[in-house]
Amino acid sequence: MTEALLEVHDLVVEFPTRKGTLTAVDGISFAVHRGEVLGIVGESGAGKSMTGSAIIGLIEPPGHIAGGTVHLAGERIDNLSLDAMRRVRGKKIGVVFQDPLTSLNPLYTIAEQLVETIRTHLPLSERAARDRAIGLLDEVGIPAAARRIDDYPHQFSGGMRQRVVIALALAAEPELVIADEPTTALDVSVQAQIIDVLKRLCAEHGAAVMLITHDMGVIAETADRVAVMYAGRIAEIGPVRDVVKDAKHPYTDGLMGSIPTLTHAEDRLTQIPGSMPRLTAIPPGCAFNPRCPKVFERCRTERPNPQPVSDRQVACWLYDGEAHP
Amino acid sequence: MTQALVNVENLGRAFDVSKPWLNRVLEREERKFLIAVDDVSFEINKGETFALVGESGSGKSTIAKLIVGLIPPTAGKISFDGTELRLDSGSQMRQMRSRFQMIFQDPFASLNPRWRVGDIIAEPMRAFGLAKDSASAAKRVDELLETVGLTAADAAKYPHEFSGGQRQRVAIARALSAKPEFIVCDEPTSALDVSVQAQILNLMRDLQDEFGLTYLFISHDLSVVRHMATRIGVLYLGRLVEIAEAKALFTHPQHPYTRMLLDAVPDLEMTGRDHKPIEGEIPNPIDPPSGCAFHPRCAFANDRCRAETPVLKPVETGEAACFAVEEGRI
Amino acid sequence: MSHVTGEGAGAGTAGRPQDEAPSSLLARALDSDIWYSFKRSKVTIVAAAVTALYFASALFAPWIAPHNPSDLASLSLLDSLNPPAWIEGGTTTFVLGTDDQGRDVLSAILYGSRISLAVGFVSVLLAAFLGITLGLVSGYVGGRTDSIIMRIADVQLTFPAILIALLIDGSVRGVLGGINREESAFYVLVASIGLSFWVQYARTVRSSTLVEKNKEYVQAARLIGLHPAIIMARHVLPNVMGPVLVVATINLALAIITEATLSFLGVGIPPTQPSLGTLIRIGNDFLFSGEWWITIFPGIALAILVLAVNLLGDWLRDALNPKLR
Numbered sequence: 001m002t003e004a005l006l007e008v009h010d011l012v013v014e015f016p017t018r019k020g021t022l023t024a025v026d027g028i029s030f031a032v033h034r035g036e037v038l039g040i041v042g043e044s045g046a047g048k049s050m051t052g053s054a055i056i057g058l059i060e061p062p063g064h065i066a067g068g069t070v071h072l073a074g075e076r077i078d079n080l081s082l083d084a085m086r087r088v089r090g091k092k093i094g095v096v097f098q099d100p101l102t103s104l105n106p107l108y109t110i111a112e113q114l115v116e117t118i119r120t121h122l123p124l125s126e127r128a129a130r131d132r133a134i135g136l137l138d139e140v141g142i143p144a145a146a147r148r149i150d151d152y153p154h155q156f157s158g159g160m161r162q163r164v165v166i167a168l169a170l171a172a173e174p175e176l177v178i179a180d181e182p183t184t185a186l187d188v189s190v191q192a193q194i195i196d197v198l199k200r201l202c203a204e205h206g207a208a209v210m211l212i213t214h215d216m217g218v219i220a221e222t223a224d225r226v227a228v229m230y231a232g233r234i235a236e237i238g239p240v241r242d243v244v245k246d247a248k249h250p251y252t253d254g255l256m257g258s259i260p261t262l263t264h265a266e267d268r269l270t271q272i273p274g275s276m277p278r279l280t281a282i283p284p285g286c287a288f289n290p291r292c293p294k295v296f297e298r299c300r301t302e303r304p305n306p307q308p309v310s311d312r313q314v315a316c317w318l319y320d321g322e323a324h325p
Numbered sequence: 326m327t328q329a330l331v332n333v334e335n336l337g338r339a340f341d342v343s344k345p346w347l348n349r350v351l352e353r354e355e356r357k358f359l360i361a362v363d364d365v366s367f368e369i370n371k372g373e374t375f376a377l378v379g380e381s382g383s384g385k386s387t388i389a390k391l392i393v394g395l396i397p398p399t400a401g402k403i404s405f406d407g408t409e410l411r412l413d414s415g416s417q418m419r420q421m422r423s424r425f426q427m428i429f430q431d432p433f434a435s436l437n438p439r440w441r442v443g444d445i446i447a448e449p450m451r452a453f454g455l456a457k458d459s460a461s462a463a464k465r466v467d468e469l470l471e472t473v474g475l476t477a478a479d480a481a482k483y484p485h486e487f488s489g490g491q492r493q494r495v496a497i498a499r500a501l502s503a504k505p506e507f508i509v510c511d512e513p514t515s516a517l518d519v520s521v522q523a524q525i526l527n528l529m530r531d532l533q534d535e536f537g538l539t540y541l542f543i544s545h546d547l548s549v550v551r552h553m554a555t556r557i558g559v560l561y562l563g564r565l566v567e568i569a570e571a572k573a574l575f576t577h578p579q580h581p582y583t584r585m586l587l588d589a590v591p592d593l594e595m596t597g598r599d600h601k602p603i604e605g606e607i608p609n610p611i612d613p614p615s616g617c618a619f620h621p622r623c624a625f626a627n628d629r630c631r632a633e634t635p636v637l638k639p640v641e642t643g644e645a646a647c648f649a650v651e652e653g654r655i
Numbered sequence: 656m657s658h659v660t661g662e663g664a665g666a667g668t669a670g671r672p673q674d675e676a677p678s679s680l681l682a683r684a685l686d687s688d689i690w691y692s693f694k695r696s697k698v699t700i701v702a703a704a705v706t707a708l709y710f711a712s713a714l715f716a717p718w719i720a721p722h723n724p725s726d727l728a729s730l731s732l733l734d735s736l737n738p739p740a741w742i743e744g745g746t747t748t749f750v751l752g753t754d755d756q757g758r759d760v761l762s763a764i765l766y767g768s769r770i771s772l773a774v775g776f777v778s779v780l781l782a783a784f785l786g787i788t789l790g791l792v793s794g795y796v797g798g799r800t801d802s803i804i805m806r807i808a809d810v811q812l813t814f815p816a817i818l819i820a821l822l823i824d825g826s827v828r829g830v831l832g833g834i835n836r837e838e839s840a841f842y843v844l845v846a847s848i849g850l851s852f853w854v855q856y857a858r859t860v861r862s863s864t865l866v867e868k869n870k871e872y873v874q875a876a877r878l879i880g881l882h883p884a885i886i887m888a889r890h891v892l893p894n895v896m897g898p899v900l901v902v903a904t905i906n907l908a909l910a911i912i913t914e915a916t917l918s919f920l921g922v923g924i925p926p927t928q929p930s931l932g933t934l935i936r937i938g939n940d941f942l943f944s945g946e947w948w949i950t951i952f953p954g955i956a957l958a959i960l961v962l963a964v965n966l967l968g969d970w971l972r973d974a975l976n977p978k979l980r
Contacts, residue, residue, distance in 0.1 A: 018691055043518035159606050188381035188545065190606050192589035214518065217548075217591030244593055253527050258523030260552035262575060268530070269523035269552065275488050276518075393878055422880045433873035439893035452879040499875065 004031035011068035026232035039223030094169030100161035121172035159190035231287035238312020329368035337400030379560030435521035443480030490521035529546035625649035777807035781849030786856020794864025819851035863895035904968035
């Protein structure tokens with residue numbers, strides 16, 4: 001494994017509200033290595049999008065990072081000024097959001113937006129930047145890129161727009177691309193194309209990817225490693241194939257069983273009783289304990305921290321002491 | 326051969342998407358129609374789950390609304406238990422309405438936020454005069470709440486006090502309220518998280534067994550459909566391209582579009598598989614391609630596909646509308 | 656990126672880890688966001704207090720006013736044109752002075768606010784009833800009905816409300832031909848103000864109705880074959896009332912001003928039962944002969960009332976609009 005590109009250590013994101021402080025992300029740690037695709041998966045309210053926003057400094061106030069550190073290529077980025085952060089975003093971190101329309105300005109042509117982004121971050125002439133922009137559009141698979149570059153965003157279909165956004169994210173040769181639900185708004189047949197483009201291009205450009213999604217299927221087909229989040233914490237993190245085939249954390253196990261698959265139809269899906277706790281009422285101890293089939297006394301009082309279990313990290317008392325030498 | 330409960334024949338629905346009259350006159354434009362559903366025929370047998378899958382613009386939600394009579398068709402007819410549904414016949418329609426129900430996609434919009442859950446569930450039985458008095462209605466509401474996995478005490482609460490999955494349970498209880506035989510489920514779990522989706526899908530199957538319900542299950546999610554359906558119809562741009570037994574559709578897909586869809590769905594079991602690259606996107610339904618609407622994205626398309634529109638023809642697994650399949654080119 | 660709200664989302668059956676909602680209506684009201692935003696805005700508290708004070712003094716005018724301005728027997732010309740108490744020649748019997756008939760200005764203001772508020776309130780109710788009904792029908796039924804109602808509204812909007820009120824007032828008087836002028840004045844005024852202000856309600860309700868009627872709960876009601884009138888009244892109406900409340904509050908201030916204007920112009924409430932507007936008109940004649948108090952005090956009273964109601968309306972609009980919070 002190569003050196004860590006992004007290191008998140010004990011990150012805490014809080015939202016003060018009139019009824020008390022909500023902890024949306026509660027002390028999570030993980031690393032993204034150069035050239036890998038890390039999937040972050042979780043159900044709504046698990047804090048996965050908030051983690052992404054925290055890393056790129058885009059948490060909506062009054063939310064804020066209340067603890068922990070984020071290092072990108074050895075440089076600390078969680079305490080940067082707004083201006084410095086804006087330079088990091090774009091130059092070093094490219095971002096792809098769920099809805100391509102929010103990432104593209106409807107009043108400017110694709111060319112204007114791409115050239116501006118390229119020239120903000122790279123010392124290129126107008127001409128050279130435009131050539132580079134056309135090259136990028138070509139790479140993301142937009143037919144007749146040289147002609148279509150002068151079109152406005154509304155002249156593209158949803159899938160094509162998301163391709164443009166990927167081109168925009170890669171424009172300044174970032175080291176890391178954070179993609180937050182990049183395919184959720186798209187149809188299945190288009191979704192597969194976008195995932196392909198994202199995966200291929202990031203590999204070609206040597207960018208690591210942090211792929212945030214609720215869709216375990218997308219993660220399974222795309223990511224190298226996956227972090228499963230529950231109630232603002234990481235339940236399990238490890239190589240994607242192992243997590244899917246042999247989940248260690250009871251939540252991950254239940255989650256995998258609840259996903260219907262194409263290959264064999266069971267009569268009943270595994271169901272996890274209950275629902276994810278509201279942020280206002282996270283139970284003490286392990287956040288999953290009220291729904292856990294394997295709960296025991298310790299889970300109700302003490303909070304488990306991720307600890308190594310074979311090739312991954314699992315936050316569950318079931319595995320306490322197992323991996324200690 | 327069981328008798329079909331729902332029979333849909335040559336169903337069609339066009340929406341007028343023309344500009345206002347004055348603009349049309351000034352800009353010399355013709356009236357424009359979006360053909361959302363075109364010549365769709367299928368039948369649903371008693372006790373089965375018939376699924377319609379399709380991507381955006383396939384017309385699946387329009388078909389749902391047509392079948393329950395929320396909008397009138399512009400062509401074809403729908404029969405329920407042998408009787409043709411006629412929206413213009415008030416008394417007959419009223420009688421029919423108590424026999425089918427619908428579960429909607431968005432549990433946050435399908436429950437009136439100003440009503441208590443108990444009143445929401447009781448409304449259909451009140452409308453059809455199935456409750457003798459308010460005490461018996463309340464008793465039935467309590468039963469229904471427990472049937473769907475909630476508690477009787479929840480009747481006094483408002484929808485905002487529930488999570489998405491619980492709201493969908495309330496919506497299911499409302500659908501069961503008037504004791505229907507047939508329920509149209511329009512993407513009932515697409516707004517829910519996977520673990521909650523599993524709860525709702527399991528509940529729907531249990532209810533089907535318990536009350537002998539017939540479902541029309543509409544979804545864009547092939548793996549959910551695989552789990553729920555007995556038979557499946559695949560829609561593309563308002564037309565049925567394939568109908569097959571559920572299992573056969575996944576093992577032996579016929580139509581090139583079905584094959585492409587199956588290949589595109591991300592699946593847990595297929596980590597690291599290589600996708601065949603998929604071509605193109607869904608065309609604009611206002612201006613669909615000539616002939617077979619799928620031909621611009623189809624690897625097997627020839628001149629006939631570009632000129633003629635294929636219709637459903639029997640194949641081994643069911644029916645498919647494809648010249649390539651018909652001529653044995655695939 | 657709106658994953659963090661109070662709603663932790665997710666769902667399920669048993670063991671819902673959320674606090675039971677407060678049961679009583681009062682407890683719910685005190686727990687609501689509206690009450691919270693009310694408590695935080697000092698201006699709103701003052702405005703609400705002032706408005707409440709006006710309503711109370713209008714309601715209890717016969718008991719708290721030092722004199723009865725309409726009791727001719729108690730008036731004495733000897734007391735006429737007394738200045739306010741703190742000016743030489745004034746007496747503490749008439750704190751704000753007297754007019755040319757010897758009427759106590761303070762008492763006249765208390766009784767006058769009573770009439771002003773009554774006219775404002777009843778005409779707002781009339782306008783709201785008309786506007787809500789027409790707006791609901793227009794939005795829900797759509798098509799030709801919608802076009803007709805909205806074109807009438809458009810035409811009416813091209814005239815100032817005051818002009819319409821004058822027109823209606825004039826025609827009604829013409830029809831009634833001076834019969835019972837004094838008794839009918841109140842109703843004529845209410846009708847003319849009510850008829851000239853319905854458009855805003857209709858437009859507000861129509862646009863909310865257009866949104867609500869496409870929601871699935873309305874489709875669920877149509878599915879069971881309910882009559883459109885029942886769906887409008889029982890399903891749509893309760894969900895479009897929020898914005899109506901805002902319009903109504905702001906229109907109360909407008910209606911009071913319109914009443915004052917009409918009365919000032921001499922087509923409103925007759926001087927025997929003076930409203931604030933009538934008082935201002937009467938006093939206006941004496942403004943240049945030095946007896947300023949007869950018109951200035953009712954003017955101030957009117958200004959404070961309208962300001963308070965307006966501030967209340969502004970707050971309500973912000974409090975009910977989640978986008979501004």
